Amino acid sequence: MTTQLYCFGESGNAYKCALALTFADLDWEAVYVDFFNGEARGEEFRKLNPMGEVPVLVDGETVLTQSGVILDYISSKTGQLGGRSAAERRDILRWMFWDNHKFSGQIGTTRFLNNFLPEAKRPEGVIPFQQGRLKAAYRVLEDHLATRDWVVGGAVTIADLSLCGYLYYPEPFGFSRADWPHIDRWLDRIAALPGWKHPYDMMPGNPSDRA
Amino acid sequence: MTTQLYCFGESGNAYKCALALTFADLDWEAVYVDFFNGEARGEEFRKLNPMGEVPVLVDGETVLTQSGVILDYISSKTGQLGGRSAAERRDILRWMFWDNHKFSGQIGTTRFLNNFLPEAKRPEGVIPFQQGRLKAAYRVLEDHLATRDWVVGGAVTIADLSLCGYLYYPEPFGFSRADWPHIDRWLDRIAALPGWKHPYDMMPGNPSDRA
Structure with missing residues (x-):
């Protein structure tokens, strides 16, 4: 099946x-x-x-x-799409936990509130608060990608796929690829993969x- | 060392x-x-x-x-403190991801804002918003623990330790053990473990x- x-x-x-x-x-x-x-x-x-x-x-x-x-x-x-050693596998898991906690976890809510909830229902103050926290998270990923093509090791892994999950959507939530050139090029790299x-x-x- | x-x-x-x-x-x-x-x-x-x-x-x-x-x-x-089968290991990982995303991940921020940030600096609207989301999360864990002693399998695992991390602290953040009797008894069970x-x-x- x-x-x-x-x-x-x-x-x-x-x-x-x-x-x-x-x-x-x-x-x-x-x-x-x-x-x-x-x-x-x-x-x-x-x-x-x-x-x-x-x-x-x-x-x-x-x-x-x-x-x-x-x-x-x-x-x-x-x-x-996995790690090639125990250390790489732990590093993949590390980025995936960080993604759930600090990155996609925050982006998903921010994007939902900003785009899919009627304006009258948006809880005041939440979007700017989350955007502030997210700026620190974009910085962590941007700095990490400054010296490498992929998040862990020398090829695409599930860590990349976890982290990129919300970054191709057109609906605005406060993230602009132009502000983060290393993230921008990494997203192009993923988008160039077959399929x-x-x-x-x-x-x-x-x-x-x-x- | x-x-x-x-x-x-x-x-x-x-x-x-x-x-x-x-x-x-x-x-x-x-x-x-x-x-x-x-x-x-x-x-x-x-x-x-x-x-x-x-x-x-x-x-x-x-x-x-x-x-x-x-x-x-x-x-x-x-x-x-791990699973006894591949299925249990995946289930432990599932609860740990959920914990990072929807449970401890939200509790940590809510508790910080509510207790460790000067009142004048607290971003308006964020605490009640997070508390609303957390109520749905407490419900998920409460219902899960209604029919079992431990989160996965028949003994304590790292899934329990991940989920309980913020629930013994005295500082208020909107969670009261009295409201969630199954969570309450599970916290007693963990607290009774040696050490x-x-x-x-x-x-x-x-x-x-x-x-």
């Missing part, structure tokens, strides 16, 4: 997994989750993932949630559906 | 690692980082961790950052130093 990724176009966390499945040459199909009408928080979906979150990967009997776990599984299963597609071309659903 | 944990009492992320080192019977010592005077963001400390964050574990030649990576390392090295200590008894530094 084809591996299924429960996803929707706007989910950068799902996009990370879609990229990994594609770059690892796995046969997969997207199952659309109607997030904006509450499907991910609904009873039916919570049977699949009690955390009420996208993405979910279904590979035969294996059902996985959390993009970090799915990325790790794809890499372990295929022997691709790369923009999130809205890789997964079903995008803001124009709701326009 | 004794394993060193760079930490300070108020850091729930460091506390997770201190608990794991203790429960795994490793010989370790605390190295105090003067976070509240900016040491973690200083040049000297960034040589150790360019992300500018506590904790850092130094075990001989191995220098590790990010609590999730340190927990995974302690468990791998000692064969303790358990309160964070301020396990690591140097606490709010009374700055009173």
